[in-house]
Amino acid sequence: MLTFSANTKMADVIHGNYILIPVIRRFGIKFGFGNKSVSDVCNQYNINEEFFLEIINSFHNKDYFPDQKLQKFSSKLIIDYLSQTHKYFREIKIPEIQNNINLLEAGVLEQNVKNIKLINNFFKEYTKELFIHLEHEDKEIFPYIVKLRNAIKKKQASPELIESIRIKPIEKYQDHHDNMEEKLTDLKNLIIRFLPPVICQECCEKVLIELYRLEDDLNNHSMIEDKVLVPKVKLMEKEVLNYHE
Amino acid sequence: MSDYSKEHIIIISKQFLFRFGARSLLGILSSDYTITEAQSINKIIDQFDQIPYFNYIVASEDAFSENYKNEIDKLLSLHPYCKLMIVSSKICYSTPSISLVDSSDNQKTLLNKLETFFSSEEDQTKISGSEPSILSEREIDILKTVAMGLSNKEIADQLFISVNTVITHRKNITEKLGIKTIAGLTVFAILNNYIKPEDVKV
Numbered sequence: 001m002l003t004f005s006a007n008t009k010m011a012d013v014i015h016g017n018y019i020l021i022p023v024i025r026r027f028g029i030k031f032g033f034g035n036k037s038v039s040d041v042c043n044q045y046n047i048n049e050e051f052f053l054e055i056i057n058s059f060h061n062k063d064y065f066p067d068q069k070l071q072k073f074s075s076k077l078i079i080d081y082l083s084q085t086h087k088y089f090r091e092i093k094i095p096e097i098q099n100n101i102n103l104l105e106a107g108v109l110e111q112n113v114k115n116i117k118l119i120n121n122f123f124k125e126y127t128k129e130l131f132i133h134l135e136h137e138d139k140e141i142f143p144y145i146v147k148l149r150n151a152i153k154k155k156q157a158s159p160e161l162i163e164s165i166r167i168k169p170i171e172k173y174q175d176h177h178d179n180m181e182e183k184l185t186d187l188k189n190l191i192i193r194f195l196p197p198v199i200c201q202e203c204c205e206k207v208l209i210e211l212y213r214l215e216d217d218l219n220n221h222s223m224i225e226d227k228v229l230v231p232k233v234k235l236m237e238k239e240v241l242n243y244h245e
Numbered sequence: 246m247s248d249y250s251k252e253h254i255i256i257i258s259k260q261f262l263f264r265f266g267a268r269s270l271l272g273i274l275s276s277d278y279t280i281t282e283a284q285s286i287n288k289i290i291d292q293f294d295q296i297p298y299f300n301y302i303v304a305s306e307d308a309f310s311e312n313y314k315n316e317i318d319k320l321l322s323l324h325p326y327c328k329l330m331i332v333s334s335k336i337c338y339s340t341p342s343i344s345l346v347d348s349s350d351n352q353k354t355l356l357n358k359l360e361t362f363f364s365s366e367e368d369q370t371k372i373s374g375s376e377p378s379i380l381s382e383r384e385i386d387i388l389k390t391v392a393m394g395l396s397n398k399e400i401a402d403q404l405f406i407s408v409n410t411v412i413t414h415r416k417n418i419t420e421k422l423g424i425k426t427i428a429g430l431t432v433f434a435i436l437n438n439y440i441k442p443e444d445v446k447v
Contacts, residue, residue: 109333109345118432118442125428179426186429193423194436199334199347 003057003064006039006049013038017060019216022092026084027052051077059220067227075149075236078229079142085221086134093217094127097210100203107200115195122190126183133180137225141173145229148236157240165241170233181222184215252278252363253297258305259284263332267303274359284308286316293323300326301363306333306348317343330362378437379421385439387414391427392434393444 004013010033013020033041042049051073058065070078101123105116144164151157188211191204198204256267264282271278281296283289286308289296302320309316321327330344344362346355380388390400397415401408419425424433434440 115436118435122428122432182425183428186424186426186432189423190429190432190436194433197345 002060004038004053004060006042006053007037010036010038010041013056019213020056020059022088022217023056023059026081026088048073048077051081055081055224058223059216065223065227067231070224070228071232075145075229075232078224078232079145082221082224082229083138083142085217086138089134089214089217090131093210093214094130097207097214098123098127100207100210104198104200104203104207107203108198112196112198116198119187119190119195122183122187126180126187129183130180141170144170145233145236148233148240151240151243152236155243157244161240162244165237169237170230173230181215181218184211184218187211188215252301253281253299254278254301254303255281255283255289255296255299256303257283257286257289257308259307260305263305263307270355270359271303273356274363285310286313286320290316290319290323299324300328302327302329304329304331306331328362330359380418384414384418384421387411388418388430388434389439391415391418392431392440394427 002016004016008016010029014024027045027047029041029045029047036044038053039049041047042052051070054066054070054073058070101116101120105113105120108116147161148165151161188208191208191211195204254271256264258264258267268280268282271280279297281299286304287310289302317329321329328344330346332346332348334348344358346358350358378385386404387400390403395403397408397411400411404411418430422430422433424430431440431445435442435445
């Protein structure tokens with residue numbers, strides 16, 4: 001499978017895999033890049049070119065996951081990217097799917113309304129859980145990592161930070177990605193296998209396609225968290241504890 | 246083209262235009278049938294004795310009164326082998342003998358649906374609830390209790406089986422349905438009318 005390089009034309013990246021459209025947007029890149037290469041565009045937007053390439057390649061090719069390579073990037077870079085992804089889930093992707101499910105509910109035969117309502121509620125519950133998860137990372141885990149980073153820079157750590165490393169190390173945060181993934185799979189199966197036929201087949205197809213895209217995006221996201229960020233933070237925790245001792 | 250010889254089709258609608266349209270469409274499919282027209286389902290039910298045996302009914306939604314579920318049930322109980330096609334934008338009623346057609350379908354879709362309807366093949370537009378169950382009766386018992394939020398131990402006690410048996414059943418259910426989470430199983434159980442939404446422990 002094709003791997004994108006710094007010389008690949010940015011337009012060809014998208015031609016090569018349209019799944020990357022929202023990923024590119026997450027980096028703040030806008031269309032209209034003419035014949036510029038990945039390298040040119042990254043320079044223009046002040047983006048770390050190597051990091052950008054690792055991210056789009058890991059999306060493009062599921063077998064390509066350079067956890068070692070990704071770990072060498074600064075925690076700030078990784079957190080910025082993950083935060084942008086969270087924002088994308090919260091503000092764009094989830095509302096979009098919700099909107100399509102609502103359309104589906106509006107255009108359904110009377111007898112089927114209660115079934116779509118069930119699906120709708122299931123998705124709402126899922127969303128609630130997902131948002132709690134994202135918020136927990138945004139408000140607790142990411143700031144915690146920033147504190148670790150600062151402590152390493154200054155080569156000294158506050159007693160509170162040492163305390164949190166001891167009581168709630170990053171390991172304890174590797175929580176319920178699994179459950180969230182299972183719920184998404186269940187939702188897809190409920191729609192594909194068990195939902196009585198709906199009038200608006202197009203709405204239904206849209207919902208499904210968006211769910212698959214969300215799943216891909218979430219999988220890549222949890223892979224970066226579990227395989228890149230968590231091991232990296234573990235090392236940072238060790239380092240801070242070393243300074244302390 | 247399939248042979249619909251000696252089929253008796255009843256077209257029911259208040260609108261002349263619908264009856265005329267349905268007649269013309271059937272003419273595209275075959276010419277070997279007799280057609281009776283009526284303005285409402287009730288008239289057919291009332292004059293049931295006077296109408297020769299019929300195999301098919303094509304009805305528009307205005308053929309029914311507000312109490313359409315009763316009318317459909319009654320009609321089908323008079324003639325259990327009759328196939329009913331409803332052209333509608335809103336009526337939907339889950340029974341194996343009903344085909345649904347969306348009134349905004351285009352010509353091609355409509356002809357396809359009609360062809361399926363008049364052939365003896367399985368009709369794809371049927372409501373899934375009427376299909377034979379994927380799960381065994383025992384699995385349905387287990388599913389109900391899982392959906393209601395009971396623990397494995399509670400289920401075992403209630404159904405007089407061991408916890409291990411409960412676990413095996415749950416594994417099989419998940420495998421058959423592709424649904425793992427309790428929330429997902431609950432939705433499945435309600436979709437299939439195994440439990441009512443109010444039965445679920447919150």
